[in-house]
Amino acid sequence: MELILEQMPIVIHSLNVGFLQTLKLFFITLIGAFPLGLVIAFGSMSPPLKYLTRTFVWVIRGTPLMIQLLIFYYFPGLVLGNPIWGGGESGRLAAASVSFIINYACYFSEIYRGGIQGIPVGQQEAGLVLGMTRGQIFRHVTLLQMIKAIVPPMSNEIITLVKDTSLSRIIALQEIIWAGQAFLKSSQGISGAIWPLFFTAIYYLIFTGLLTILLGKLEKKLSYFH
Amino acid sequence: MAFLEVSHIRKSFGNTPVLQGIDFTLEKGQVLSLIGSSGSGKTTLLRSMNYLEIPQEGTVSLNGEILFDYDHPAALRDEELRQKRLHFGMVFQSFNLFPQYNVLDNCTLAMDLLAKDQAKAARQRFDQAAVHKANQEVAKGILDRVGLSTKLANYPCELSGGQCQRVAIARALCMKPDILCFDEPTSALDPELTGEVLKVIKSLKNKDTTMVIVTHEMEFARNVSDKVIFMADGVIEEEGTPEEVFGNPKSPKTKSFLAKSLESI
Ligand SMILES: Nc1ncnc2c1ncn2[C@@H]1O[C@H](COP(=O)(O)OP(=O)(O)O)[C@@H](O)[C@H]1O
Ligand SMILES: [Mg+2]
Numbered sequence: 001m002e003l004i005l006e007q008m009p010i011v012i013h014s015l016n017v018g019f020l021q022t023l024k025l026f027f028i029t030l031i032g033a034f035p036l037g038l039v040i041a042f043g044s045m046s047p048p049l050k051y052l053t054r055t056f057v058w059v060i061r062g063t064p065l066m067i068q069l070l071i072f073y074y075f076p077g078l079v080l081g082n083p084i085w086g087g088g089e090s091g092r093l094a095a096a097s098v099s100f101i102i103n104y105a106c107y108f109s110e111i112y113r114g115g116i117q118g119i120p121v122g123q124q125e126a127g128l129v130l131g132m133t134r135g136q137i138f139r140h141v142t143l144l145q146m147i148k149a150i151v152p153p154m155s156n157e158i159i160t161l162v163k164d165t166s167l168s169r170i171i172a173l174q175e176i177i178w179a180g181q182a183f184l185k186s187s188q189g190i191s192g193a194i195w196p197l198f199f200t201a202i203y204y205l206i207f208t209g210l211l212t213i214l215l216g217k218l219e220k221k222l223s224y225f226h
Numbered sequence: 227m228a229f230l231e232v233s234h235i236r237k238s239f240g241n242t243p244v245l246q247g248i249d250f251t252l253e254k255g256q257v258l259s260l261i262g263s264s265g266s267g268k269t270t271l272l273r274s275m276n277y278l279e280i281p282q283e284g285t286v287s288l289n290g291e292i293l294f295d296y297d298h299p300a301a302l303r304d305e306e307l308r309q310k311r312l313h314f315g316m317v318f319q320s321f322n323l324f325p326q327y328n329v330l331d332n333c334t335l336a337m338d339l340l341a342k343d344q345a346k347a348a349r350q351r352f353d354q355a356a357v358h359k360a361n362q363e364v365a366k367g368i369l370d371r372v373g374l375s376t377k378l379a380n381y382p383c384e385l386s387g388g389q390c391q392r393v394a395i396a397r398a399l400c401m402k403p404d405i406l407c408f409d410e411p412t413s414a415l416d417p418e419l420t421g422e423v424l425k426v427i428k429s430l431k432n433k434d435t436t437m438v439i440v441t442h443e444m445e446f447a448r449n450v451s452d453k454v455i456f457m458a459d460g461v462i463e464e465e466g467t468p469e470e471v472f473g474n475p476k477s478p479k480t481k482s483f484l485a486k487s488l489e490s491i
Contacts, residue, residue: 131308
């Protein structure tokens with residue numbers, strides 16, 4: 001116990017650095033996947049693109065994200081002989097970000113599609129007969145209803161994403177799991193310590209806890225109508 | 227020349243003919259009831275009058291002006307379509323209120339948007355707050371007429387079906403339509419709530435309010451209408467005054483329909 005207290009400051013510092021990388025991947029994924037998901041959603045609803053888009057979504061959702069990470073990271077260099085990601089940590093973050101954005105955009109697209117298609121046509125028609133334009137109907141009538149419908153399933157995905165970022169350990173992205181694991185072998189004079197790895201769980205718990213509260217507030221804010 | 231003239235409307239969905247040449251006219255201030263069994267094309271006819279449905283043939287004219295010329299389809303500009311549609315108000319079976327707005331805002335939303343666009347088109351200064359306030363006053367007056375002056379701040383989910391439908395009627399009236407259309411306004415309501423809605427519709431009847439009502443409430447149609455049309459299989463099987471159609475139906479189809487509606491009571 002004393003030993004752990006001694007090691008604590010060093011470990012916390014390392015884990016903080018790793019968690020920063022985790023957070024980067026998390027926010028980059030959200031920023032990329034929110035709009036890309038909308039593009040894919042519209043693709044999967046438009047007659048000419050429908051089959052292509054849905055096949056793509058099926059492949060991405062039907063295979064493990066871990067394999068997608070490996071393929072995105074290694075395929076260009078090892079198979080095509082063109083290592084587009086470069087070596088270092090920034091290359092790994094770029095590869096991980098692309099994999100995560102594409103993967104999450106596919107999940108988001110299905111949620112968006114449900115949200116859009118779930119709004120009764122009567123809402124659109126009521127707007128039209130009141131002389132509203134399609135743009136006005138979208139902005140003033142359907143948009144908020146859509147957001148309300150997608151908040152709960154999106155919250156689930158967002159919470160899952162926090163934990164999924166740890167998968168990027170497979171391509172050695174220096175996120176928090178990687179940082180914790182380093183003390184298992186030897187790092188900064190600490191070796192054979194497994195507790196830092198266990199300790200990472202607290203970071204995830206606190207962050208998902210905060211997100212749960214935040215998303216719950218949003219859901220509550222929209223609960224005044226149904 | 228009649229106030230509203232609907233001529234030779236034909237509409238098929240795929241290979242299924244739904245309206246097979248519908249003609250009728252209506253004078254200003256008159257109430258027309260459309261009756262007929264389910265699937266006879268009443269909803270499609272109502273929707274063809276305001277371009278929610280696009281028939282293959284026919285015209286819809288108001289005051290001598292052709293609003294919709296389905297014989298010569300031309301792409302309507304959004305603004306043009308909007309102006310034409312605003313001649314008709316529409317009350318749906320399922321209310322279609324906007325759930326995220328309270329009763330008063332349900333009524334003023336479209337009024338405000340229209341006023342804003344009109345000011346913009348005329349390059350006039352637009353005082354949003356003043357216009358909104360004026361629109362609120364108009365809407366409050368109309369909501370009072372349908373008996374909802376105490377529910378202005380309530381959301382649709384807090385109202386009964388009958389109250390919702392009265393909001394929908396008020397919302398349609400706020401746009402000052404020339405013709406107010408109802409598609410089975412009481413069919414989604416519990417029986418004990420139909421009365422309050424029918425009473426409101428009846429109270430709207432005056433020399434300036436022209437109404438087309440699709441309804442299964444035969445007693446109501448008989449009382450409120452100036453003219454009744456019985457539709458069967460996409461054609462007008464019989465039309466006339468309520469006395470003629472209800473009191474002395476000529477077509478066997480009308481007779482059997484009326485007999486069945488009485489049975490179900
Ligand atoms: N969008 C549509 N697509 C295909 N068929 C339709 C559509 N709308 C209505 N119909 C068909 O048209 C016929 C008339 O429908 P409708 O006008 O709703 O009749 P009513 O209102 O008198 O019950 C019905 O047979 C219905 O199935
Ligand atoms: Mg109908």
